[in-house]
Amino acid sequence: MLGSPPKAALRVSGLRKAYQDVVAVNGLDLEVRAGECFGLLGPNGAGKTTTVEICEGLTAPDSGEVELLGLHWNSDAQQLRQRLGIQLQDTQLSEKLTVFETLRLFRSFFEKGPGAFEAIELVQLEEKKNSRVGNLSGGQKQRLALACALVGDPDFLFLDEPTTGLDPQARRQLWDLIEQFKLSGRTILLTTHYMDEAERLCERVAIMDNGKQIALGTPRELIASICAEHMVAFSAGSNSNALDIPALRRIEGVRDVRTENGTVELQVTELHLAVPSLLAELDRQNIPLTELSTHSATLEDVFVALTGRHLRDE
Amino acid sequence: MSETTALPEVRSREAERKAPRGKSFADHALVQLTMVRFRETLREPEALFWIFVFPILLAAGLGIAFRNRPADVLKIATVTPELTKSLQREKLLSVQQLDSNAAEDALRTGKIALLAVPGSNGAVVYRYDDTNPEGRTARMLADRAVQQAAGRVDPVAASDQFLREPGSRYIDFLIPGLLGMNLMGSAIWGMGFTVVDARRKKLLKRLIATPMPKQYFLLSYLLSRILMLVLEVGIVLGFGAWIFHVPVRGSLLDLGVVCLLGSLSFSALGLLLASRAKTIEAASGLMNAVMLPMWIASGVFFSAQRFPDIVQPLIKALPLTAAIDALRANMLQGANLAHMAPQMGVLAAWLLVCFALALRLFRWR
Numbered sequence: 001m002l003g004s005p006p007k008a009a010l011r012v013s014g015l016r017k018a019y020q021d022v023v024a025v026n027g028l029d030l031e032v033r034a035g036e037c038f039g040l041l042g043p044n045g046a047g048k049t050t051t052v053e054i055c056e057g058l059t060a061p062d063s064g065e066v067e068l069l070g071l072h073w074n075s076d077a078q079q080l081r082q083r084l085g086i087q088l089q090d091t092q093l094s095e096k097l098t099v100f101e102t103l104r105l106f107r108s109f110f111e112k113g114p115g116a117f118e119a120i121e122l123v124q125l126e127e128k129k130n131s132r133v134g135n136l137s138g139g140q141k142q143r144l145a146l147a148c149a150l151v152g153d154p155d156f157l158f159l160d161e162p163t164t165g166l167d168p169q170a171r172r173q174l175w176d177l178i179e180q181f182k183l184s185g186r187t188i189l190l191t192t193h194y195m196d197e198a199e200r201l202c203e204r205v206a207i208m209d210n211g212k213q214i215a216l217g218t219p220r221e222l223i224a225s226i227c228a229e230h231m232v233a234f235s236a237g238s239n240s241n242a243l244d245i246p247a248l249r250r251i252e253g254v255r256d257v258r259t260e261n262g263t264v265e266l267q268v269t270e271l272h273l274a275v276p277s278l279l280a281e282l283d284r285q286n287i288p289l290t291e292l293s294t295h296s297a298t299l300e301d302v303f304v305a306l307t308g309r310h311l312r313d314e
Numbered sequence: 315m316s317e318t319t320a321l322p323e324v325r326s327r328e329a330e331r332k333a334p335r336g337k338s339f340a341d342h343a344l345v346q347l348t349m350v351r352f353r354e355t356l357r358e359p360e361a362l363f364w365i366f367v368f369p370i371l372l373a374a375g376l377g378i379a380f381r382n383r384p385a386d387v388l389k390i391a392t393v394t395p396e397l398t399k400s401l402q403r404e405k406l407l408s409v410q411q412l413d414s415n416a417a418e419d420a421l422r423t424g425k426i427a428l429l430a431v432p433g434s435n436g437a438v439v440y441r442y443d444d445t446n447p448e449g450r451t452a453r454m455l456a457d458r459a460v461q462q463a464a465g466r467v468d469p470v471a472a473s474d475q476f477l478r479e480p481g482s483r484y485i486d487f488l489i490p491g492l493l494g495m496n497l498m499g500s501a502i503w504g505m506g507f508t509v510v511d512a513r514r515k516k517l518l519k520r521l522i523a524t525p526m527p528k529q530y531f532l533l534s535y536l537l538s539r540i541l542m543l544v545l546e547v548g549i550v551l552g553f554g555a556w557i558f559h560v561p562v563r564g565s566l567l568d569l570g571v572v573c574l575l576g577s578l579s580f581s582a583l584g585l586l587l588a589s590r591a592k593t594i595e596a597a598s599g600l601m602n603a604v605m606l607p608m609w610i611a612s613g614v615f616f617s618a619q620r621f622p623d624i625v626q627p628l629i630k631a632l633p634l635t636a637a638i639d640a641l642r643a644n645m646l647q648g649a650n651l652a653h654m655a656p657q658m659g660v661l662a663a664w665l666l667v668c669f670a671l672a673l674r675l676f677r678w679r
């Protein structure tokens with residue numbers, strides 16, 4: 001390589017990919033900085049996996065450029081393969097092999113990297129070293145998949161929905177492992193449709209919808225961009241039709257109101273002012289309150305504010 | 315907790331980074347892939363049954379059913395001492411003298427195959443069921459004995475030589491057939507199911523996301539096939555030799571070459587059949603459609619010569635026919651490789667065509 005290493009570990013421009021009847025990626029530009037953990041967020045079907053697989057050299061784009069670690073797939077594929085760690089969505093590793101045999105196999109493909117046993121230690125599967133893959137729990141399988149991605153000592157790690165389908169404890173365990181890997185200064189591209197995962201792990205996040213990027217920034221910036229720190233939700237039960245929504249919008253500290261299946265959600269800047277006013281207003285409209293909850297705004301709320309839909313609906 | 319544990323890890327990785335060439339033979343990707351394939355097969359109980367136990371059960375069952383027995387002695391009856399005396403000259407007949415009623419009764423109930431009674435003017439009448447082969451045989455034997463007793467001399471002298479030694483019995487015909495069938499089955503199933511299963515589980519996609527050289531993956535299948543081959547062929551041949559004394563008259567080396575080429579051809583065929591299928595169901599339908607005609611037409615259980623002349627060239631072009639013909643030529647006639655050139659040619663052609671097509675059509679995802 002000539003000159004100084006590129007500041008961007010991954011640069012994607014004008015990416016487009018269509019399958020028979022759907023446009024999966026529709027003119028996407030991305031830049032992942034060296035050493036950061038970058039999150040690609042969006043509902044199922046947003047085009048995250050297609051994007052990642054194009055970056056991984058597994059799918060050819062219809063048009064657009066991918067530059068990864070300063071290299072290109074059409075000229076430097078073999079070199080790139082040695083330097084990438086890849087975890088695909090729902091790969092089932094061979095069930096008849098043990099954890100150790102699986103990692104030894106994957107290790108044999110790479111020129112450098114930790115030994116099979118070291119990789120097992122990295123993901124804390126020492127006790128399961130000689131267990132068949134078929135006997136592992138979901139979380140253990142995902143940790144093994146992560147170890148298979150780490151075994152080549154990658155400069156760039158792709159994680160496609162690493163915790164989907166896991167129970168909360170297994171998810172937290174995997175997050176710990178990923179955070180540990182981040183400390184070594186490698187670059188990570190992570191896709192997820194869990195907003196809490198992105199908030200915890202990612203320095204920067206791009207939100208995708210319908211094959212396009214609709215927002216980019218740090219989780220904090222994105223949450224700030226909807227100018228609301230809190231979310232207030234209440235249910236008016238059978239009286240929701242009688243609600244005077246414009247009146248709710250006029251309450252001080254309320255930025256926006258949306259209703260969905262009888263639940264009313266308010267974006268609120270000043271909780272201490274808005275909640276008493278809301279209760280007074282509902283009293284005035286003679287609507288009994290059946291449920292009331294508040295939480296701090298999250299990336300999920302950002303997605304709702306941008307698209308009008310919830311992530312988990314799709 | 316993470317800071318303290320992560321740092322030494324990074325350092326040890328740095329250390330390994332500096333010594334990339336210290337890989338042992340066992341850690342070579344091709345060796346690892348082959349070992350993994352071999353392990354996966356050995357850990358699949360069903361596969362082991364079909365590869366090792368099933369052919370032996372089949373050989374044992376058919377070997378017992380079609381074993382060579384000395385010709386049966388046929389039971390017949392007469393009603394006169396004279397006839398009894400002349401008929402007793404024939405060793406293959408067991409003659410009883412009964413009274414007429416008892417004799418008729420025995421004939422009706424099938425206890426005897428034939429009843430000889432005196433006719434007028436010293437003639438003999440044979441009463442038997444001519445649709446029963448035993449009856450017809452008894453008629454020939456009885457008549458010969460009666461005529462010779464009456465002084466007939468055969469114009470041509472004849473003597474018998476019995477072929478009962480190993481090499482010409484049904485089991486000798488069968489074992490090479492089963493061996494060929496086994497080579498085909500284990501190669502096509504072994505190849506087809508595992509490739510399609512790995513594709514279905516997205517394991518193929520995961521593997522090509524690594525720097526693994528793609529040809530190593532396919533090569534590892536062929537290498538593990540060769541390892542399995544030693545076991546498969548050894549067990550069937552060993553069983554045949556031990557229990558039924560089936561001979562191997564040709565050179566063992568030639569036999570090994572035939573088995574190897576046959577197995578590689580069938581593996582290439584299996585790879586071709588598995589090159590695109592995304593489900594096990596689709597693949598197994600395809601594999602059965604290809605294998606079933608060969609089980610019937612290629613002379614596993616009976617000679618392929620029984621089919622009409624017009625389809626013979628077609629049958630001879632099938633890989634299983636070629637493999638079985640070559641195995642029989644080696645084992646039963648002691649033929650060397652030069653004599654098996656046509657069959658070897660057919661197998662090599664299948665290998666090349668199927669492998670080339672499979673490489674073009676193969677889908678990793």
